[in-house]
Amino acid sequence: MPVNDDVFAALANPARREVLRLLLEGPMAAGDLAERFDMRRPSLSEHLRVLREAGLVTEQRAGRNRLYSLEAAPLEEVTTWLHPFEQFWRTKLTNLRDLLDEEDL
Numbered sequence: 001m002p003v004n005d006d007v008f009a010a011l012a013n014p015a016r017r018e019v020l021r022l023l024l025e026g027p028m029a030a031g032d033l034a035e036r037f038d039m040r041r042p043s044l045s046e047h048l049r050v051l052r053e054a055g056l057v058t059e060q061r062a063g064r065n066r067l068y069s070l071e072a073a074p075l076e077e078v079t080t081w082l083h084p085f086e087q088f089w090r091t092k093l094t095n096l097r098d099l100l101d102e103e104d105l
Helices: 005-011 014-023 030-034 041-053 073-104
Strands: 057-062 065-070
Touching: 005 014, 005 041, 005 073, 014 041, 014 057, 014 065, 030 041, 030 065, 041 057, 041 065
Parallel strands: none
Antiparallel strands: 057 065
16 A cells, blocks of 8 residues: 555654654644744744645544544554565665674684
């Protein structure tokens, strides 16, 4: 299953990756998220919009607040996509280890 390019675009930004890391702790209000960053609220709102459009977070209104929650399904798609590359590097590193072990003999 191909990964939506919006997910990769969203993950390309370090601030958005940090938002996702923070949301691992559980849902957070936009204001609470904003306190964790050295940026203006409109900038954080734009990051949250990108994450929402990529399907990585959901937004729920709770009175005057907006609560954001992590949606991990698109990240599973990224993991699945990355798996062959992980296998590639594991094989390369195993071959290097074997070569180095042979030189030690």
